[in-house]
Amino acid sequence: xxxxxxxxxxxxxxxxxxxxxxxxxxxxxxxxxxxxxxxxxxxxxxxxxxxxxxxxxxxxxxxxxxxxxxxxxxxxxxxxxxxxxxxxxxxxxxxxxxxxxxxxxxxxxxxxxx
Amino acid sequence: xxxxxxxxxxxxxxxxxxxxxxxxxxxxxxxxxxxxxxxxxxxxxxxxxxxxxxxxxxxxxxxxxxxxxxxxxxxxxxxxxxxxxxxxxxxxxxxxxxxxxxxxxxxxx
Numbered sequence: 001x002x003x004x005x006x007x008x009x010x011x012x013x014x015x016x017x018x019x020x021x022x023x024x025x026x027x028x029x030x031x032x033x034x035x036x037x038x039x040x041x042x043x044x045x046x047x048x049x050x051x052x053x054x055x056x057x058x059x060x061x062x063x064x065x066x067x068x069x070x071x072x073x074x075x076x077x078x079x080x081x082x083x084x085x086x087x088x089x090x091x092x093x094x095x096x097x098x099x100x101x102x103x104x105x106x107x108x109x110x111x112x113x114x
Numbered sequence: 115x116x117x118x119x120x121x122x123x124x125x126x127x128x129x130x131x132x133x134x135x136x137x138x139x140x141x142x143x144x145x146x147x148x149x150x151x152x153x154x155x156x157x158x159x160x161x162x163x164x165x166x167x168x169x170x171x172x173x174x175x176x177x178x179x180x181x182x183x184x185x186x187x188x189x190x191x192x193x194x195x196x197x198x199x200x201x202x203x204x205x206x207x208x209x210x211x212x213x214x215x216x217x218x219x220x221x222x223x
Contacts, residue, residue, distance in 0.1 A: 041216075042214060042215055043157060048210065102162065103159065108156055
C-alpha cells in the first residue's frame with residue numbers, strides 16, 4: 001500500500017467553526033508532514049512530525065494545531081480560521097533519515113473559509 | 115533560510131519539442147528532489163539527486179545536479195500531452211523540503 005489518504009476531500013467552514021483534517025498512511029513511514037498550497041503556488045511546509053514528535057513548526061499561527069496520535073495518523077485541528085487560510089492542505093509521509101526518502105503526498109483537503 | 119528559485123514559471127511547448135526547467139539554490143543542497151503535479155492533483159515524486167554533477171534519466175526526462183550542488187535542471191525531450199502539469203524542484207535539508215515556484219507546462223498538439 002503506497003497511498004496516503006486524507007479526509008475530507010472538501011471542507012467549507014465559517015470563521016468561528018472548529019474542524020479537523022485527517023491523514024493516514026500504512027507504509028511504515030515515521031515522518032509525516034502538513035503542507036499548505038495556494039493556487040498556482042508551491043506547497044508550503046507547515047509542520048513535520050518525526051517518530052510521532054513535532055520536529056518542525058514553520059511559525060504557523062496557533063489557529064492550526066497538529067496532532068500525531070500514532071505512527072499512521074496525522075491530524076490538523078482548525079479553529080477560528082481566516083478567509084486567507086483557504087487553500088489545499090496536503091499531507092505527506094516519508095522515511096526519516098538521509099537516504100532516498102521521497103515524500104508521498106495525499107490527494108489533499110480543499111478548504112474554504114467563509 | 116534556504117531558498118530555491120525555479121524558472122521559467124510557465125512553459126508553452128509544441129508537442130514533439132524539447133524544454134528545460136532550471137532550479138537555483140541560495141545555499142548548497144544536500145540533495146534535490148523533483149516532483150510533478152498534474153492539474154487538480156497532488157505532487158508525485160519523480161527523482162532524487164544526491165551527488166555533485168549527477169545525471170539521471172527516466173525515458174524522455176533527464177535530470178542534472180550541478181557540480182556545486184546549488185543548481186539542477188530537468189530536460190524533457192519530444193514533449194507529449196501527458197507531460198502537462200507543474201514540475202517542482204525541492205531542495206532537501208534534513209526532513210524539510212523547500213520547493214521552487216514550479217514550472218507549469220502546457221502542450222500544443
